[in-house]
Amino acid sequence: MTEAEPDPLDNSVCDPDVAWTTGNVAEAFPGVSTALGFTFIHLPMERAFRHMFLSLGVFTKADLPVPERIEDQFWTAFAGRAAANISMFRKVARVTPGTSATAIEQQLFGYVRPGTVDDNSARRYPVIMVKAPKTVIRLPKRHDAMFAELRRWRLETLPKIGGLDAQGCLAVLADARDRFHEIMVLHLVVAFVSSGLADQLSAMVTDANLPGLEARLLSGVGSDENEVALDLWRLARQEIDLATFLDRHGYHGPNEGQLHSVTWREDPGPILARLGDYRDIPADSPRAPANRSAEQARLRQEAAAELAATVSPLKRLAIGKLTGLAARFLALREQGKAGYLLTFDVAKAAARRLGALLVDRDVLDDPSDVFHLTYDDLAGGVGSDRRALVKHRLAQYEERCRYQLPQAWEGIPELIPVAADAETDAPAGTQVTGVAASGGVAEGRARVVRDPATVELEDGDILVCETTDPSWVPLFLVAAAVVTDYGGMLSHGPIVARELGLPCVCGTETGSARIRDGQRIRVDGDRGIVEVLESA
Structure with missing residues (x-):
């Protein structure tokens, strides 16, 4: 591949009427991807969406092939960052009972765009009513079994990777990629069902x-x-x-x-x-x-x-079943995230081993350079010097880290410089609003965190950040409350905050840029309001 060929991590052409969002998908795959990172998951993830909707009866087999146009795909990358196709999800929601375009946007992406209209159609309902219940009933046991198998496979495979040759590393990468697809099919069904519940x-x-x-x-x-x-x-x-x-x-x-x-x-x-x-x-x-x-x-x-207690005796039984199902599927939702991370861990080890072998062959300078080659580059066999290509892609990656995507847009996004931490205190009385994601009220020192590995929180500090993933859990154990820029009720941060009993306001959009590190703030998780109390 030369510099003049299409960039696998960017798109320069898109229908201006197609809507995109970084919500939710950016939580799963945050920040800027490398060439290997994105190409390892792009097609398996896209296929997983399609197989998921087929299993529920929403899609037919004719919908399984991945279209070439990004406008017809569920997700892609712009400037190296993941984005989800709102228009495709709306298309699915309008033929799915129990949900709507409004519900999908709110639950999966944390907000509803102005002018959103629900125009549901019942044409797929007969098929869905037959297929979906069977899929959902079998899903928890299948999900548990697959997660247990991934745990076993990871512990069995990791010790062997250090002795593999290049072909052995590629075989492990291919296996990890297939397993990523398999867990994502189930995980996406869980996400879709939990959103409806x-x-x-x-x-x-x-x-x-x-x-x-x-x-x-x-x-x-x-x-x-x-x-x-x-x-x-x-x-x-x-x-x-x-x-x-x-x-x-x-x-x-x-x-x-x-x-x-x-x-x-x-x-x-x-x-x-x-x-x-x-x-x-x-x-x-x-x-x-x-x-x-x-x-x-x-x-x-x-x-x-x-x-x-507020409904008739007949409805009480339904509420009991509904709350039980919601709890089960929310737990599975977090289990699914852990499942695909198990495949990532094995893939990382295989990629680093392959990178070391390519350094020995004088193809790369550093084992980590392997992440700036695409999956197809590696699968096709790397037989010649790739230093120039890696240098070019590394420069692209570093430049992209300076920018971020809007939360939502149509067509091609306008890149936004990554928000710097506030240099001056937000005035006392300033309010930042968002989603009331976990109840309770807490006051404390705001700690604006960009990297969970490089910050020290003290008991009672309030975690303020763009978004979180499972690696942030150690900070949750110390924090008095959580404030995030992105996400909705079913995003990672709010789920963990509720599990640990922490007040949480999510989806503030600008909280981490407006609140200065060290300021005293109050988080009202019941009303979705963060108030600045005093200066740093």
Whole structure:
């Protein structure tokens, strides 16, 4: 490939009427991708969307081939950053019972665009009513089984990678890519179903005029992050050793949604640096992870009973089943994220091993340069010097890191310089509004965090950031509340905040740019308001 050929991480032509968003997808794959990172997942992810909708009866087999036009794909990249095609999701929502364009935009992307109109059609309903229930009923057991298999496969495969030749590394990469596709099919069904369940709960809460109840109904579901939090606490108290912790959770790490990032397995420094924060939390403290989880489960049960008390006896049974299903699918939602990270961890190891072999063959200068080659570059066999190509792509990557995409746009996006931290205090009384994602009120020092691996939080600090992924859980254990720029009720940050009983306001859009690090703020998770109290 030469510099003049099409860029696999950018698009220069797009229909101006097609709407895109960084919401949700940017949480899964945050920041700027490398050439290998994006090409490793692009087609498997696109196919996963299509197989997911086929399993629900929304699509036919004729919809399975991936179209060449990005306007007809569910996701792509602009300037190296992931973006989801709102227009495609709206197209799906309008033929799917139990949801709508408005619901999809709100639950998956955290906001609804002005002028959004629901124009549902019932033409696919008969097929969906036959296929979808079968898929959904079988899904939890299938999901659990696949997740357990991915855990086993990771622990079995990683020790072998150091002795592989180039062909062996490519075989592991291909296997990891196939497994990524398989878990994503199930994960996307979970995301779609959980969105519909949350929307139904929200409607019931609105009808009952019980503001704030929705967040409590979505709390205490039990997730992969609960296990991470508990094992961090146990590691700090030497109840488990580091090897055990890394076997269970070592696939997490800073910027973990990018293939080129470094996991805790490769560098446990970020977690070891925080163990002191948890060591002194006694087992009977409300802050102990197990007690937090139990308390949130209790609050969810109380919220379900409160909602049930407002309806007829016949509807109470439905509410009980609905809240139970919502809890199960929200837990599966976080399990699915952990599942695809397991495939990433193995793929990272295979790619780095292959990079080292290419350095030995005088093709690359550094093993990490392999991430600036595409999946097809590697699969086709790298037989000649790739230094010039890597240098060009590395320069592109570094330039793209200076910019970000809008939260939503139509056609080709206008790049925005990455927001710098506020240099002056926001005036006392300034309010930043967002989604009331997890109830409660907390006051404390704002800590504006860009990289979870390079910041120290003290007990009672309030975490303010653009978005989070599972590698941020160690900070959640210390924080008094969470404020994020992006996301909705079913985004990662709000889910973990509810599991740990932290007030959370998400979807503020500009919170991390307007609030200066060190300012004292109040987070009202019941009303979705963050108020600046005083200067840094």
